[in-house]
Amino acid sequence: DAGVIQSPRHEVTEMGQEVTLRCKPISGHDYLFWYRQTMMRGLELLIYFNNNVPIDDSGMPEDRFSAKMPNASFSTLKIQPSEPRDSAVYFCASSLAGREDSYEQYFGPGTRLTVT
Amino acid sequence: GQNIDQPTEMTATEGAIVQINCTYQTSGFNGLFWYQQHAGEAPTFLSYNVLDGLEEKGRFSSFLSRSKGYSYLLLKELQMKDSASYLCAVRDSNYQLIWGAGTKLIIKP
Numbered sequence: 001d002a003g004v005i006q007s008p009r010h011e012v013t014e015m016g017q018e019v020t021l022r023c024k025p026i027s028g029h030d031y032l033f034w035y036r037q038t039m040m041r042g043l044e045l046l047i048y049f050n051n052n053v054p055i056d057d058s059g060m061p062e063d064r065f066s067a068k069m070p071n072a073s074f075s076t077l078k079i080q081p082s083e084p085r086d087s088a089v090y091f092c093a094s095s096l097a098g099r100e101d102s103y104e105q106y107f108g109p110g111t112r113l114t115v116t
Numbered sequence: 117g118q119n120i121d122q123p124t125e126m127t128a129t130e131g132a133i134v135q136i137n138c139t140y141q142t143s144g145f146n147g148l149f150w151y152q153q154h155a156g157e158a159p160t161f162l163s164y165n166v167l168d169g170l171e172e173k174g175r176f177s178s179f180l181s182r183s184k185g186y187s188y189l190l191l192k193e194l195q196m197k198d199s200a201s202y203l204c205a206v207r208d209s210n211y212q213l214i215w216g217a218g219t220k221l222i223i224k225p
Contacts, residue, residue, distance in 0.1 A: 042217040043159070043203065056212065091158060104149060105213070107158035 004108035006092050012114045018080040021111045023092030024073055033105060034067055034077050035091040043091075049075065082115045089113070118142045120216035122204050127222045128194055136189045136202050136219045144209020150178050150189045151203040153218065159203055163189070191221075199223045 005024040013019055025032045033048040047057040052069045060067070064083070069075040079086055089112050093105040120140045128134040140148070147166040151159040165171055165180035165187060177190040189202055204216040 043215040045212065045215075048212075056210075104161035104164065107160070109158055 004092055004094055004106055006090075006108035006111050008111060009109060010112045010114075012116065013082055014116055015083055016081045017115075018078065019082045019086075019113060019115075021077040021090050021092075021113070023075045023077070023108060025075070025092070025094030026106055027073065028096070029094035029106075030097050031095045031105075032069060032075050033093040033095075034075070035093065035107075036088045037091060037110075038088045046077070079113075082113075084115045087113055087115050118208065118214050120204055120206060120214055122202075122216040122219045124217070125220045125222065127224060128191075130194055130196060130223055130225050132194050133190065133192050134194060134221065136191070136204075136221065138187045138189070138204035138216055140185050140187070140204070140206045140214075140216075142206045142208045142214055145182060146207040146209065146211055148178075148180055148187050149205045149207070149213065150187075151205065153201045153203060155200070162202075194223050196223050196225070 007022045031050055034046040035043050037043045046059045047067045048055055049069045065079055067077045089110045091110045092108045095105045096103045122138050149164050150162040152162050153159040163171055163178040165178050168180055168182055170177055170179045175192045180187045201218040201220045203218045205213045207213055
């Protein structure tokens, strides 16, 4: 398997613009997670899906952030409008039945977002 | 609240042994994970503990004491490629991962 795929790898945009990050999880994985990582705050869970259904979005910073998972092989994280404080690395991760045993999360390479 | 504490940075010498500690206070406990993250890369899974005791995997071992809310990652025969951040994460009663800020390990020749 190719692992978790994210695009784009780097995104530079101006404040106020819409940003869409994309993720393809590992085939067969039931759970998909969106994280944000910064030096100041470390790794933060934004939202996660189970079988394409959003389970917990309490980590989404505000209404400017939205995430969808229209099918088992694709998810998007959208920021509209973007702000400089959104600059971070955004990771997508997937795992098998996340409630069980040692099912670890597999991370994608991340999208480095810079908002100027 | 939920809290995971790890040292911010540690330095060790190539060939030596280093222990990275992690203490946690979470609402429930359903396992503890250690991940390795090289600079500019994604975290990758290292180990998992759910019962008290030591789990060994090659040069890396992880220990857990649930009663003390404590874990450590032990790295033996350190190599330069072990220079990375090491993240401790606890799965809470809602089966969500709560992440520590990570420990940056610097290996010197």
